[in-house]
Amino acid sequence: MTKPSSTFAPSQEQKTVSSSDGATTAESEERSPPYASSVMRFLESLGISDPRVENYGSKDFYSVILCNHLKTHTVQRGHVTCFTTVKPIITNSFGGLHGGVVAAMAERVAIATARTVVGEDKDIFLGELAISYLSSATINAELIVDGSVIRSGRNITLIAIEFKMRETEKLVYSSRATFYNSPIAKL
Incomplete structure (x- = not known):
C-alpha cells in the first residue's frame, strides 16, 4: 500500500503515480506546507493515514x-x-x-x-x-x-x-x- 500524499493544495506540477495494485495517487514536485507533516502524524496516530483500509470496504x-x-x-x-x-x-x-x-x-x-x-x-x-x-x-x-x-x-x-x-x-x-x-x- 502506498502512503497518502501529504500535499494539501493542488499543484500545477503534479504527476500521477501508479502503484502495483492499480491505485493512483498524485504526488507534488513542490514542497508540502509546513503543517502537512504534523497533520499527517496526527492522522496516523488516529489510525486513518491510509484511505484504502480494507476492513471498511464491506457493504454497510x-x-x-x-x-x-x-x-x-x-x-x-x-x-x-x-x-x-x-x-x-x-x-x-x-x-x-x-x-x-x-x-x-x-x-x-x-x-x-x-x-x-x-x-x-x-x-x-x-x-x-x-x-x-x-x-x-x-x-x-x-x-x-x-x-x-x-x-x-x-x-x-x-x-x-x-x-x-x-x-x-x-x-x-x-x-x-x-x-x-x-x-x-x-x-
Whole structure:
C-alpha cells in the first residue's frame, strides 16, 4: 500500500503515480506546507493515514457496528427506546462517543420511531437531522436512547431523539429528525 500524499493544495506540477495494485495517487514536485507533516502524524496516530483500509470496504459496514451496540428495549406506537454502552470502537480520540456514531444512532432510532406511525405503504426520506451535543458520554457509559413522535401528518413526520445517561438520566445528546412521507412509487 502506498502512503497518502501529504500535499494539501493542488499543484500545477503534479504527476500521477501508479502503484502495483492499480491505485493512483498524485504526488507534488513542490514542497508540502509546513503543517502537512504534523497533520499527517496526527492522522496516523488516529489510525486513518491510509484511505484504502480494507476492513471498511464491506457493504454497510457501519450498520454492523451499530447493530452490535444499539439494543432495542421497547417499541410502542410513536415511541422507541434503545440502550447502548459506549465501547472504545465507537469513541473519538478524546474518549467520548463519536459524533458520527451519535448521528447514525439518532437516525436509526428516528427511522424506527417514524415506522411506528407511518404505514408500510409509504416511503420515508430523511430531510433533516439536527443534533445538539450537550455533554460527552465516555467509555463504558450506558445510555438510554429515546425516540418519540412530535408530529406525524400526511406528508411529514417529526421525531425527537434523546440520549440520556442510564444511571442519572442526564441528557447528553438531543436530536430532531424530519422525514418526508410519500407513497411508494409503482414502476
